[in-house]
Amino acid sequence: MLENYFSVLIFILIGVAMGVAPLVLGRLVAPHRPDKEKNSPYECGFDAFEDARLPFDVRFYLVALLFIIFDLETAFFFPWAVVLDKIGWFGFGAMMIFLGLLVIGFIYEWKKGALEWE
Amino acid sequence: MYNWLTDCVFYVAAALLVVSSLLVITSRNPVRSVLFLVLCFFCSSILWMLLEAEFLALVLIFVYVGAVMTLFLFVVMMLHIDLEKLKTNFVRYLPIGALIVLGMIGLMGYIIAPEHFSLLAPAHHGADYSNIKELGTALYTHYVYPFELAAVILIVAIISAISLAHRGPRGRKSQDVPSQLNIQRNDRVRLVDVPAEKKE
Amino acid sequence: MNFVIPDVVPAIPEIFMLAMTCIVLLSGLFLQRRYPSLPYMLSLLALVGAVVLTVALYKHTTEITFHNSYIIDHIGSILKVTILGTCFFVFLYCRRYVADRNILNTEFYVLCLFSVLGMMVLVSAYSFISLYLGLEIFSLPLYALIALQRDAARSAEAAMKYFIMGAVASGMLLYGLSMIYGATKSVDIAVVSQVLTSVPASQNLILVFGLVFVVVGVAFKLGGAPFHMWVPDVYEGAPSAVTLFIATAPKIAAFAMAVRLLVDMMPLYQVEWQHMLIVVALVSMAIGNFVAIVQTNLKRMLAYSSIAHMGYMSLGLLSGNAQGYSAASFYIIVYTIMSLGAFGMVTILSGKGFEMETINDYKGLNSRNPWLAFIMLLLMFSMAGVPPIAGFFAKLGVIESLVEAHLVWLAVLALVFAIIGAYYYLRVVKVMYFDAPEHQSRIDTTSMDTRIAISANGLFILVLGIFPGIIFNLCKAAF
Numbered sequence: 001m002l003e004n005y006f007s008v009l010i011f012i013l014i015g016v017a018m019g020v021a022p023l024v025l026g027r028l029v030a031p032h033r034p035d036k037e038k039n040s041p042y043e044c045g046f047d048a049f050e051d052a053r054l055p056f057d058v059r060f061y062l063v064a065l066l067f068i069i070f071d072l073e074t075a076f077f078f079p080w081a082v083v084l085d086k087i088g089w090f091g092f093g094a095m096m097i098f099l100g101l102l103v104i105g106f107i108y109e110w111k112k113g114a115l116e117w118e
Numbered sequence: 119m120y121n122w123l124t125d126c127v128f129y130v131a132a133a134l135l136v137v138s139s140l141l142v143i144t145s146r147n148p149v150r151s152v153l154f155l156v157l158c159f160f161c162s163s164i165l166w167m168l169l170e171a172e173f174l175a176l177v178l179i180f181v182y183v184g185a186v187m188t189l190f191l192f193v194v195m196m197l198h199i200d201l202e203k204l205k206t207n208f209v210r211y212l213p214i215g216a217l218i219v220l221g222m223i224g225l226m227g228y229i230i231a232p233e234h235f236s237l238l239a240p241a242h243h244g245a246d247y248s249n250i251k252e253l254g255t256a257l258y259t260h261y262v263y264p265f266e267l268a269a270v271i272l273i274v275a276i277i278s279a280i281s282l283a284h285r286g287p288r289g290r291k292s293q294d295v296p297s298q299l300n301i302q303r304n305d306r307v308r309l310v311d312v313p314a315e316k317k318e
Numbered sequence: 319m320n321f322v323i324p325d326v327v328p329a330i331p332e333i334f335m336l337a338m339t340c341i342v343l344l345s346g347l348f349l350q351r352r353y354p355s356l357p358y359m360l361s362l363l364a365l366v367g368a369v370v371l372t373v374a375l376y377k378h379t380t381e382i383t384f385h386n387s388y389i390i391d392h393i394g395s396i397l398k399v400t401i402l403g404t405c406f407f408v409f410l411y412c413r414r415y416v417a418d419r420n421i422l423n424t425e426f427y428v429l430c431l432f433s434v435l436g437m438m439v440l441v442s443a444y445s446f447i448s449l450y451l452g453l454e455i456f457s458l459p460l461y462a463l464i465a466l467q468r469d470a471a472r473s474a475e476a477a478m479k480y481f482i483m484g485a486v487a488s489g490m491l492l493y494g495l496s497m498i499y500g501a502t503k504s505v506d507i508a509v510v511s512q513v514l515t516s517v518p519a520s521q522n523l524i525l526v527f528g529l530v531f532v533v534v535g536v537a538f539k540l541g542g543a544p545f546h547m548w549v550p551d552v553y554e555g556a557p558s559a560v561t562l563f564i565a566t567a568p569k570i571a572a573f574a575m576a577v578r579l580l581v582d583m584m585p586l587y588q589v590e591w592q593h594m595l596i597v598v599a600l601v602s603m604a605i606g607n608f609v610a611i612v613q614t615n616l617k618r619m620l621a622y623s624s625i626a627h628m629g630y631m632s633l634g635l636l637s638g639n640a641q642g643y644s645a646a647s648f649y650i651i652v653y654t655i656m657s658l659g660a661f662g663m664v665t666i667l668s669g670k671g672f673e674m675e676t677i678n679d680y681k682g683l684n685s686r687n688p689w690l691a692f693i694m695l696l697l698m699f700s701m702a703g704v705p706p707i708a709g710f711f712a713k714l715g716v717i718e719s720l721v722e723a724h725l726v727w728l729a730v731l732a733l734v735f736a737i738i739g740a741y742y743y744l745r746v747v748k749v750m751y752f753d754a755p756e757h758q759s760r761i762d763t764t765s766m767d768t769r770i771a772i773s774a775n776g777l778f779i780l781v782l783g784i785f786p787g788i789i790f791n792l793c794k795a796a797f
Contacts, residue, residue, distance in 0.1 A: 001170050001247045002124060009127065056195040062283045064189040069272050071185040075177045076268075079254030086251075090323055091258035094265060101269040104340050105276035111347045114284045229497055229524050259321045263329075263384035267439060267451040270336065274432050274455060277343070278462035281425040 062114060073102050128168055135161035148194045156187050170243060173250045325383045328390045331371040331398065332438050338364030339431040346424025354423075358413055361427040365406045365434070372398050382444060386506040389444035393647060393796035397441050397574050400651050404567045404658055405434050410771040411662040412559030418670040419557065421467050429459035429466075430563055437571035443578060446495045446505040453491070453539070456571055457484050460564055464556040476555025483548040487538030494531025501525050507583045514586050526590055532579050533594045539572040542628040543601040553621035558668055558675070561617055562661040565624060566654050573650045576635060581643055581797075588638045595636035596728065602629030603732065607739040616677050619742060620660055623701060626739055627653045633732055634716040642719035644793040645712075651789055652700075652712040652782065659697040659775040663690065666768045667761060677746060682755025689769075690761065691750045693776035700779045702743035703736050708782035715790070 041048045080087075080095050087094075109115060138157040145151045159182045166175035257265055326333065342364065346357040372395055380391040409427065416426050436455025443449035461484065465477035499505055501524045502513040517525065534545060541549040553561050580591050606626025613619035631653065634646025667674040667690070674680065684691040700709035713736060720729040764772075782788065 001172070001243045001245060001249070002168070003245055005167060005172075053195070053198070055198040056192055058196060058283055060192045061189065061196055062279060064185070064192050065279045065283075066276065068181070068185040068189060069276055071181055072272065075181055076265075079173060079250045080258055082248070082250050083254035083258070086255055087258045090262075090321075094258050094262045097266055098269040101266075101273050101336075101340070104343065105273040108343060108347060109276055109280055112280050112284060114280045225527065229500065229527065260385045261387075261447070262324070263387045264447045264451055267448065267455065270432070270435065270455055271451065271458065274429070274458050277425060277428060277432075278458060281422050281429075282462055282465055282468070 059117070066109060066114065069105070070102070073099075124168055127164065131161045131164040131168075135165070149191065152187060152190045152194055155190065156183055159183050159187070170247070171249055173253055324385060325381075327375065328381045328383050329388055329442070330375055331368045332435060332442070334371055335364060335368050335431065335435045335438060338367065339428060339435060342431060343424065343428045346428065350424060357424045357427050358409065361409055361431055362406060364431060365402050365409070368438075369399055369402045369406075372402070382508070384448075386508055387445045387448040388442050390442055391796075393577060393793075394441050394574070396647070396651075396792055396796060397570050398438050400654060401434060401437050401441070401567045401570050404570070404654055405430060405563070407658055407662065407771055407775060408559075408563050408566065411665045411768055412562060414765060414768070415557070415559040415665050415668060419467060420469055421557065421559075426463065426466060426559075429463050433457075433459040433463075433563070434567065437567055437574075440571050441574040443575075444507050446499065446507070449507075449575065449578065450488075450492065450495070452571075453488065453575065456568065457488070457539075460484075460560075460568065463560045463563065464552065466560070467557045470557070472555045473557060473560075476552045479548055479555075480552045483538065487535050487545070490531050490538065491535025494528045494533075494535060497524050497528030497531065501528070507578060511583045511585070514584060525587070529584060529587055529590055530594065533591055533598070536572065536576045536579065537598050539575065540569065540628045540632075541572075541625060542598045542632060543605045543625055544598075546602065546605065546625045549625055550618050550621040553624075554615055554618045554675075558617070558661070558665040558673060562658070562665050565620070565661050566658045569624075569628070569657075570650055570654055573631070573647070577643070577647075580635065592636045592638055595632045599629045599632040599636060599728075600731065602626060602632070603735040607735050607742075610739070610742045613742070614677055615675055616664060616680065616746070617661075617675055619677065619746075620657065620664075623739070623742070624653075624657060626735070627657075627701075629735075630713060630716055630732060633728065634719055637716075637719040637723035637725060639719060639723055640797040641722055642716075643797040644790070645715035645719045647793040647796065648786075648790050649712040649716055651793070652708045652779075655775065655779060655782070656697055656700050656709060659693065659772065659779065660701070662772055662775065663694050663697070666764050666772060677749055678756065680746060680750050681753040683750040683761075686755055686757070686759070687761040690764070690772070693772055694750060695747050696776045696779055698743040698746050700783070702740040704740075706783045708779045708786065711783060711786040711790070 076098065077095075080091065084091065135158055138154045138161065141154040142151045142158065145154060159178055163175045163178040163183075166172075166178060338360065342357050342360045345353075345360055349356050376390065376395045378392070380389065382389045408430070416423060433456050436452050436457070436459070438452075439448060440452030440456055443452050461477055461481045464480060465474050467473050495505075498510060501517075501522060502510045504510050504513065514525070538545040553565060556564060580588075584591065602625050606622045606624070606629060610619050610622035610626065613622060627649075631646050631649045634642045634649055636642070637645075664674055667679075680694075683694065696707060700707040703710045703713045713732075717729045717732055720726070720732070
C-alpha cells in the first residue's frame with residue numbers, strides 16, 4: 001500500500017526543499033550585520049509603551065471549538081461514504097442517528113446565538 | 119529498496135518528532151511552542167502512514183493540525199501567558215521531572231519488548247489494500263455502539279462549551295423579522311380622541 | 319462479512335434516556351419562555367421512565383449485546399436503578415437552588431441527564447472502549463456543571479482542579495488498559511478474563527503493571543486516598559446543588575467500574591489487587607477520619623467523610639469473596655442514600671443569597687426547624703454507624719466479609735477508625751441540638767415537595783436499618 005504514497009513523499013521532499021532553499025541562500029548570500037538599534041522595535045522614535053500582543057476575545061475560542069466538533073463529524077463521514085455499499089441500511093441508519101444527535105447540537109447552538117458575532 | 123526507504127523515512131520522522139516535542143516544552147514563545155506541536159503531529163502522522171493506517175494519518179492532519187491547533191493558538195493568544203514567569207521553577211522541578219520521565223521510558227521499553235507485548239507489527243499489504251474500507255466496515259457495524267456514544271460526547275462538548283463560554287447576545291442590533299411582521303397597528307399608533315374645540 | 323444486527327432491546331433504557339435528554343434540551347430551547355418548569359418536569363419524567371424500563375426489561379439473566387460491548391446483569395440493573403433514583407432526588411432537592419442563582423436552568427438538567435446516561439453506559443460496559451466512553455460521558459458534564467455558576471471564581475477554580483485531576487485519572491486508566499490490551503490482544507472484558515486464565519500473574523509482569531494503573535484510575539474516580547486531593551476542594555468549591563450530584567451518583571458509577579475491571583475481568587489477579595486496595599482502604603480511612611475532625615465547613619467535612627467511606631467500601635471489595643462483593647455494593651448504595659440526604663440538606667437549607675455551608679450555620683437547628691434537625695440527626699448517626707440505622711449494617715457487612723477472608727487485623731483497624739470518625743458526626747448533632755442559634759428566624763426555604771423528599775430519604779435510611787434485607791438480599795443475589 002505504501003508504494004501509492006511514494007509520489008507524496010517525493011512531493012513533500014521537493015516542497016520542503018523549495019521552502020528551505022531560499023532561506024538558506026538568503027542566510028548565506030545576503031549581508032547580515034545586526035546591532036541593538038536595528039533589532040529594537042520602532043515606535044515613532046519612542047521606546048515601546050506596551051506589549052504588541054493583545055489578548056484575543058473568548059468568542060474566537062468558542063468558534064474554534066465548535067469548528068472542531070463539526071470537523072470531527074466530517075472525519076466520521078469519510079469511511080462511511082467509502083463503504084456505504086457494504087454496510088447496507090444498518091450502517092446508513094447508524095450514521096443517521098449520529099448525524100441526528102449532532103443536528104440537535106447544531107439547533108442548540110444556533111438558537112442560543114453562539115453562531116452570531118455581534 | 120522498499121525496506122530501506124521506509125526505514126529511512128521512519129528514522130527521520132521519529133527523530134524530528136522527538137526534537138520538535140522537546141522544542142515544544144523549551145521554546146520561549148508560546149506561539150512558537152504551538153507551531154512545533156504542529157510539526158509533532160505532522161511527524162506522527164508520517165509514522166501512522168508507515169503503519170499503513172492511512173485514514174488515521176490523514177485525520178491526524180485534518181483534525182489536529184487543521185482544527186485543534188487553531189484552537190490552541192486562540193487559547194494561547196486569549197490567555198496571554200507569560201511563559202518566563204511559568205519557567206521560574208523549571209530548574210527546581212527538573213530533577214523530579216527527569217526521574218518520572220526516565221521511569222516512564224523504562225517502563226515503556228520493558229512493556230514493548232516482544233516477550234511481553236504479544237501484538238506483532240501488521241503485515242504489509244498490496245497496492246489495492248484500502249485501510250479506510252477496513253475501518254469503515256468495522257466501525258459502522260461491530261463498533262456501532264461506541265460510534266453512537268462518540269456522538270453523545272460531541273453533543274455534550276457543544277452544550278458545555280456554549281454554556282461556559284457564550285455570554286449571550288451583547289448589544290446585538292439584528293432584526294427580529296417575525297416580530298416585525300407580526301406587529302399590529304395598535305402597537306405602533308395610538309389614536310387619541312381629542313374633542314374638537316368649537317368655534318365661537 | 320459475518321455481521322449480525324445486534325439486539326438493541328437490553329439497551330432500551332439508555333436509548334430512552336438519550337432521546338429524553340434531547341427532548342429536554344429542545345423543550346428548554348423553544349418552550350421555556352412559555353412553560354418555565356417544563357425542562358425540570360421532563361427530566362423527572364425521563365428518570366422515572368428509565369427506572370421503569372430498566373426494571374421491566376431485566377430478564378434475570380445476563381445478556382451481552384452490541385458485539386461484546388454491552389452487558390446487562392443483576393448488579394448492573396441494581397446500580398442503574400440506584401443511579402436513576404438518586405438523580406431523581408437530586409433534582410427534587412436542587413430545583414429551587416438552581417432557580418434562585420445565576421445558573422442556566424435547562425443546561426443544568428441536561429448536563430446532569432447526560433452524566434447519568436454516561437453512568438448507565440459505564441455500568442453496562444463490557445469492553446474497554448465502551449467503558450472509557452461511558453467514563454468520559456459521565457465526567458465531561460460534571461466539569462461543566464461545576465463552572466456553570468459563571469460569576470463564582472471559587473467554582474471556576476474547583477472545575478479546573480477537577481478537570482485536570484479527572485484527565486490525569488483517565489490517562490492513568492487508559493495507560494493501564496492499553497498494557498492489558500497489549501498483553502492479551504483484546505479489548506473485550508470477557509475475552510481478556512478468558513485469556514488471563516492461562517497466564518499466571520507471576521509470569522506476566524506487564525499485566526500487573528497494567529493492573530496498578532487501572533487501580534489508580536479507579537481510586538481517582540472513587541475519590542479514595544492517596545488519590546483524594548481533588549475531593550475536598552471540588553466539594554467545597556462547587557455550588558451545593560452540583561456538589562450534591564457529584565457526591566452521590568458518580569460514586570456508584572465508579573464502583574461499577576471497579577466491579578467490571580477487577581471482579582469481572584481480573585478475578586485471578588485478586589491477590590495482587592487485594593494488596594493495592596488494602597493500601598487505598600487504610601490510607602482513605604485514616605486521612606478521611608482524622609482530617610474531617612478539624613473541618614469547619616460542612617461540605618468539606620462531608621468530603622473527607624466520603625473519602626473515609628470509600629475506604630470502608632473498598633474493604634468489602636478487597637476481601638475477595640462473594641460475601642465481600644455484595645457487602646461492598648450494599649455499602650455503596652447505603653452511602654449514596656446517606657450522602658444524598660446530607661448534601662441535600664445543605665442544598666435545601668441554602669436560600670436565595672446565603673449558603674448553609676459552615677457547621678456554625680447549623681447551630682440550634684433544632685429550635686429553628688425540629689423536623690429537619692431530626693432527619694439530619696438520622697443521617698449523621700447513620701454515617702457514624704450507630705445501630706439500628708442502615709449505616710451500621712453496611713459497616714457490619716463489610717467487617718464480616720473481612721473476618722471471612724481472614725483479615726481480622728484489618729477489621730479491627732476499621733472498627734478503630736469508625737469510632738474515631740463518630741466524633742465529628744456527633745459534633746454536628748451536638749451543634750444542632752445543644753448550641754444556641756445565631757439567627758432566631760424559622761427556616762422556611764424549603765417547599766412542600768423537598769420536605770417530603772428529604773423526609774422520605776431520612777426515614778428510608780431508618781427503615782433500611784430495621785429491615786436491611788430489602789436491598790441486601792438483592793446485592794447478595796448479584797454475586
